[in-house]
Amino acid sequence: MKVSLFIPCYIDQFYPQVGIATLELLEKLGCEVVHPLSQTCCGQPMANSGYQHITKSIDKQNQQIFREAEYIVCPSGSCTLHLKDHVFHGESKVYELCEFLTDVLKVSEVNATFPHKVGVHQSCHGLRGLLLGKGSELVSEPFSKIGDLLDQVKNIQVCTPSKVDECCGFGGTFAVNEEAVSAKMGKDRAEEFEKLDVDYITSADMSCLMHLEGTLKRKGSKVKVIHIAEILNQSIS
Amino acid sequence: MSQPNHANLAEKLTKDTKRTDWHNNSIWWVRQNRDKAVFGIPDWENLRNTASSIKSYMLENLHDLLLEFEKNALANGVQVHWAADAKEHNEIVHGILSKRAVKKMVKSKSMLTEECGLNHYLEDQGIEVIDTDLGERIIQLRHEPPSHIVAPAIHLKREDISETFHEHLGTEKGNIDPQYLTEAARQSLRKDFLSADAALTGVNFAIADTGEFVVCTNEGNADMGAHLAPVHIACMGLEKIIPKREHLGVFLRVLARSSTGQAITTYSSHFRKPRPGQEMHIVLVDNGRSRHIQKPKFKDALKCIRCGACMNTCPVYRRSGGHSYHVTVPGPIGSILAPNADLKKNSDLPFASSLCGACSNVCPVKINIHEQLYEWRQIITQEGHSSTGKTIGMKAMNFVLSNPKVFELGGKMGRTLMRTVPSLVNNSMNPWYKSREMPEPPKESFKDWYRKNRNNE
Numbered sequence: 068m069k070v071s072l073f074i075p076c077y078i079d080q081f082y083p084q085v086g087i088a089t090l091e092l093l094e095k096l097g098c099e100v101v102h103p104l105s106q107t108c109c110g111q112p113m114a115n116s117g118y119q120h121i122t123k124s125i126d127k128q129n130q131q132i133f134r135e136a137e138y139i140v141c142p143s144g145s146c147t148l149h150l151k152d153h154v155f156h157g158e159s160k161v162y163e164l165c166e167f168l169t170d171v172l173k174v175s176e177v178n179a180t181f182p183h184k185v186g187v188h189q190s191c192h193g194l195r196g197l198l199l200g201k202g203s204e205l206v207s208e209p210f211s212k213i214g215d216l217l218d219q220v221k222n223i224q225v226c227t228p229s230k231v232d233e234c235c236g237f238g239g240t241f242a243v244n245e246e247a248v249s250a251k252m253g254k255d256r257a258e259e260f261e262k263l264d265v266d267y268i269t270s271a272d273m274s275c276l277m278h279l280e281g282t283l284k285r286k287g288s289k290v291k292v293i294h295i296a297e298i299l300n301q302s303i304s
Numbered sequence: 305m306s307q308p309n310h311a312n313l314a315e316k317l318t319k320d321t322k323r324t325d326w327h328n329n330s331i332w333w334v335r336q337n338r339d340k341a342v343f344g345i346p347d348w349e350n351l352r353n354t355a356s357s358i359k360s361y362m363l364e365n366l367h368d369l370l371l372e373f374e375k376n377a378l379a380n381g382v383q384v385h386w387a388a389d390a391k392e393h394n395e396i397v398h399g400i401l402s403k404r405a406v407k408k409m410v411k412s413k414s415m416l417t418e419e420c421g422l423n424h425y426l427e428d429q430g431i432e433v434i435d436t437d438l439g440e441r442i443i444q445l446r447h448e449p450p451s452h453i454v455a456p457a458i459h460l461k462r463e464d465i466s467e468t469f470h471e472h473l474g475t476e477k478g479n480i481d482p483q484y485l486t487e488a489a490r491q492s493l494r495k496d497f498l499s500a501d502a503a504l505t506g507v508n509f510a511i512a513d514t515g516e517f518v519v520c521t522n523e524g525n526a527d528m529g530a531h532l533a534p535v536h537i538a539c540m541g542l543e544k545i546i547p548k549r550e551h552l553g554v555f556l557r558v559l560a561r562s563s564t565g566q567a568i569t570t571y572s573s574h575f576r577k578p579r580p581g582q583e584m585h586i587v588l589v590d591n592g593r594s595r596h597i598q599k600p601k602f603k604d605a606l607k608c609i610r611c612g613a614c615m616n617t618c619p620v621y622r623r624s625g626g627h628s629y630h631v632t633v634p635g636p637i638g639s640i641l642a643p644n645a646d647l648k649k650n651s652d653l654p655f656a657s658s659l660c661g662a663c664s665n666v667c668p669v670k671i672n673i674h675e676q677l678y679e680w681r682q683i684i685t686q687e688g689h690s691s692t693g694k695t696i697g698m699k700a701m702n703f704v705l706s707n708p709k710v711f712e713l714g715g716k717m718g719r720t721l722m723r724t725v726p727s728l729v730n731n732s733m734n735p736w737y738k739s740r741e742m743p744e745p746p747k748e749s750f751k752d753w754y755r756k757n758r759n760n761e
Contacts, residue, residue, distance in 0.1 A: 078750060080749055081743040081744070082750075086753070090754075104754070114682075115659065117655075118699075120686055121702050125705055191658070192659075192661075195660070195661035195664070195665060206346065206349055207349060243735040244735075245311045246735040247315035248311075248620050252623065278740065280743065
């Protein structure tokens with residue numbers, strides 16, 4: 068299966084290990100993965116700030132780069148949602164990594180081990196936008212694509228905070244425009260995981276983890292963050 | 305003078321961390337109560353769909369439904385008034401009161417009169433207005449606006465209320481026993497109920513089919529006022545209409561559950577016609593609603609039944625509090641209603657959200673609140689209500705991201721600078737850095753790695 072890898076701008080620049088883990092994982096699962104080097108960003112930072120009208124060049128760029136792609140896979144729920152809703156307008160070829168693994172590849176044996184205590188942070192756009200799981204507000208059958216994947220990891224201890232899907236407060240430019248509230252949300256979210264005494268916080272969205280990491284580091288906390296692709300890529304040797 | 309701004313107000317209101325945590329927890333408790341109530345109904349999502357569909361029908365047929373309602377209300381002996389805006393609304397109410405030489409009016413359950421600034425208007429005309437619902441009364445005594453549409457005094461602690469009652473109602477200083485304080489308010493309000501010449505209530509649902517209206521309360525003050533006073537005025541926004549009485553079966557089930565976690569409010573009071581010797585008036589208020597309904601992307605906001613669930617779930621509202629929104633209806637729903645009223649003045653509100661989407665998921669009439677927040681942001685920017693600095697920044701970012709080579713080179717230079725001169729970003733000019741560390745810039749980007757390890761291009 069041929070997969071075009073969409074790597075969000077901030078992952079490319081600040082978290083290359085997440086891009087590498089995603090690529091290696093998809094290859095291990097039998098995909099032929101390409102990453103078009105002219106790809107930059109999904110356009111969301113501008114669009115969510117009210118500047119969607121100036122992102123036409125980026126949108127066009129993305130539409131051209133991925134015109135021939137059979138599947139576009141991206142290790143970020145938020146960027147995937149933006150691409151789906153505002154760039155590819157509902158075309159069904161755009162997938163967030165976890166949903167690609169569960170829905171397209173139908174992975175049942177991920178063959179990974181991660182002997183640590185891990186808290187799961189549900190990222191809002193993945194959860195409520197892409198429906199990677201059931202939002203805590205909805206009265207329906209519980210499901211979680213992230214949970215299904217983590218269940219396949221050996222030796223991992225997964226835990227969930229009491230506010231199961233509270234926002235971390237990142238929200239793109241919200242993090243700087245509404246600094247006080249955003250920072251407080253980050254602190255509160257980080258604290259919930261610290262109380263659970265986890266080694267790591269994981270998520271399908273590195274942007275939330277970037278926010279939590281910044282908060283945890285400032286506090287001098289021992290809790291670390293790790294993208295779910297990095298956990299799933301920890302092969303049993 | 306600079307206009308009120310959510311981010312600035314929120315920064316001030318969240319300075320007291322303990323109080324912010326207390327506010328967050330109190331309101332989260334209400335969200336939890338809502339969860340307990342709605343998870344008891346396996347059919348909940350269907351009920352939301354039905355409520356939303358009835359409201360869609362209402363929006364499509366508003367003109368006819370309003371006329372039907374007017375016809376039936378008139379036949380019931382109710383006097384019907386139409387107000388184009390807040391000013392007209394206030395004048396109509398004043399007109400009714402002055403005809404009867406009313407000196408004192410009791411009021412219950414009306415955010416609309418708050419929206420129209422009725423209290424101040426009537427007070428300026430020498431009419432005393434007493435808000436009779438406990439929360440409303442507390443903030444009226446304190447000369448504060450409501451901070452929540454269902455629990456207007458939710459920003460206050462017992463200690464604050466005790467202080468206010470000590471000052472205005474003569475309660476014991478320092479007595480914070482809720483029962484003692486409530487009793488004091490009750491005794492004081494009894495006198496007002498008995499001496500009022502008129503009662504004003506809000507309207508939760510007006511039924512086109514029968515010309516009746518329903519007011520949902522927990523304290524029963526709407527009934528107490530309306531049953532005692534010779535004049536009952538009910539004020540409602542145009543969108544409060546529902547087609548038939550049977551539709552109440554849907555709305556009464558979703559309203560209280562979403563709002564407070566009760567199965568139903570203590571009182572669902574139906575008013576149909578005046579009792580002998582009483583005057584009953586209904587004031588139908590537009591105040592921007594007919595303008596709102598013409599905006600296809602935004603008209604669904606008018607489905608709102610004012611339950612407050614979106615506030616209780618909102619991680620921003622729970623921390624920054626209702627007063628940070630500087631409008632009558634705060635929180636997520638307020639942030640999509642307010643731009644219709646005044647785009648420039650309220651241009652900050654659609655940005656007071658992380659777009660987490662919890663609001664849309666709790667909304668009992670399924671308003672796509674977070675999507676409308678996004679859409680308002682686009683309009684605000686295109687109509688020139690964002691700062692020049694932000695526009696320049698966004699255009700620069702857009703330029704970099706539109707040019708892959710500039711992006712790569714810029715990224716490399718940026719990361720190198722961050723590594724070698726960290727103070728360039730780690731300083732007080734950077735709002736991120738105020739409470740959070742910047743990510744560590746790696747030597748190699750993903751693209752660098754890819755080129756070395758995989759590139760077959």
